[in-house]
Amino acid sequence: MTSDELTDIEIKLLMEGVFQVYGHDFRDYSEASLRRRLTNWLSGSGFATLSLAQSHLLRDRALFDTLLRGITVNVSEMFRDPAFFKAIREQVVPYLKTYPFIKIWHAGCASGEEAYSMAILLLEEGLRGRFRIYATDINEEVIRKAHEGIYPLQEMQNFTRNYQHAGGTGSFSDYYTARYDHAILTPMLRENIVFAAHSLAVDADFGEMNLILCRNVMIYFKKQLKERVLGLFDSSLSPGGFLCLGTKESLDHRHISNHFEEIKPRTQIYRKRYAKK
């Protein structure tokens, strides 16, 4: 047996222990990414193997928290994939405007970039006071960061370019104040966002959403967990509601796919049908 195969066994055993002790369920996460993240964590941990670390991880909550932060990939950007946000603005917002009030769920929001992007977009579309965004993530530390809405100043260049390509109608610099090497988003953007911890692997659905975004989150999940999560989204969406996936994800071959219709090929924006089945 190669050492990589041994590592895979150690990962399985550890994830089982973690689930039973802490209730966090990573047993159905894709192996390649999990292996990379855990190997990274291990090399900074002082332990030689995951088996040696396991005894401590299962007993020491603080140590486990460092592992939890290490497992999840929390990278995000404002207006990542500008063409996607443009499609939301041009093809989804016209429907949203016909609703008296709009409820949106960003599942796996990481440090909040996407949720703030959506808030900007909806404000520019004149929907102030008519929407609420629920932004959730399994990682409580990134939820705290998301709530602060402070990002490294050097990222603003990229965010600004994304914003412009996404069809932004204002000036991106109006949405933040630069302080030393940080950019602080205007508090107004946060008014309609609720940040909360929520795990797609173990927690329940959120009712009556009009729009759900879950982008680049399920790419880390194996098939069974994907199906679970999609089931949650299906039951959380009102009929006619929209489900948005990442640019390389799709509903093809999923259980719920016949409840949905892609609004235009290759947008990864799906609309839930009115008459079920």
Add this chain to the structure above:
Amino acid sequence: MQKNNGRKFKAVVIGVSTGGVSALKLVLGALPADFPIPVLVVTHITPDSDDGLAILLDTLCAIRVKEADDQEPMIPGSVYLAPANYHMMVERGGTLALSIDPLVNFARPSVDVLFETAAEVYGPALIGVIMTGAGNDGSKGLSKIKSCGGMAIVQDPADAEMDAMPRSALQLLKADHIVLLVEIPPLLIRLAGVKP
């Protein structure tokens, strides 16, 4: 080691950067449509590129070329390009996985990420190829392939449009083959055991 000694290879991974488009046209263009194992490619493209390069190569090449989708199963006779702004990885079950982990070697997709995860899965049954490019992405990955018993092919730096990537790989490891770009396809065809 000139012959493949009855060894069975299960996949080819290719890393390329500056000069990549013409190098890929040449190499992939010379592979037959029934090339018996999957080919996985990371080339450094700008984050906002679409799948235009895959579509172009697919038109030009006999072998099927496409951009990888989330958890796509790999099939023989297909080339999978890592999409812009995603790392591409290999899973044990023979599927591809994508990730938006931070940049590695200033790159996403990164050659190292593909090579390392592929080496973990395929061990000695993997062929790694480094071609023209700036920077040193892929060197660590190729040495991981070697240390797992796989085969390392490096484009001769003198033949490369940009020699930094091949040169850096050769500094870190002993390649099994140092060859001209035009020699890469026949070599791959022989190693993969295509019947003449």
